[in-house]
Amino acid sequence: MNLGISDEAILQRSIALAQLERAEVSFQKIVLERARGLTVQGRLANGDVFTRILVDPEETTYRKAFIICHELGHIALHTGYGNLLELDWAARERLEREANWFATRLMYKIRLRLLLQSVLSIISPGRR
Numbered sequence: 295m296n297l298g299i300s301d302e303a304i305l306q307r308s309i310a311l312a313q314l315e316r317a318e319v320s321f322q323k324i325v326l327e328r329a330r331g332l333t334v335q336g337r338l339a340n341g342d343v344f345t346r347i348l349v350d351p352e353e354t355t356y357r358k359a360f361i362i363c364h365e366l367g368h369i370a371l372h373t374g375y376g377n378l379l380e381l382d383w384a385a386r387e388r389l390e391r392e393a394n395w396f397a398t399r400l401m402y403k404i405r406l407r408l409l410l411q412s413v414l415s416i417i418s419p420g421r422r
């Protein structure tokens with residue numbers, strides 16, 4: 295049974311979660327060799343902190359969602375580590391594994407939530 299849980303729905307939910315974290319998602323080509331996604335953090339002229347998640351637009355819809363969740367993992371777990379690209383290989387690998395672990399679980403939760411909403415809309419139409 296297809297309950298309408300599309301990759302696009304998961305992507306839209308991951309973008310909404312990023313917005314909750316005040317992170318802007320930007321689909322743009324990334325020139326760095328190894329990176330499929332990046333978190334860019336900085337400070338605006340007025341002192342506000344900004345976070346932008348860059349996602350390669352050539353990735354599949356599913357991969358885009360995973361990348362956003364991975365970057366949300368870095369935001370949740372690794373804020374304060376500075377520029378991860380400047381860490382040594384072993385330290386960076388550990389942080390990348392942690393972000394992948396976070397992303398895998400977040401994707402699972404998003405899928406579960408969408409599934410529950412889909413089931414609820416079938417058994418109780420008109421309610422959210």
Ligand SMILES: [Zn+2]
Nearest residue numbers: 364368390393
């Ligand atoms: Zn990463």
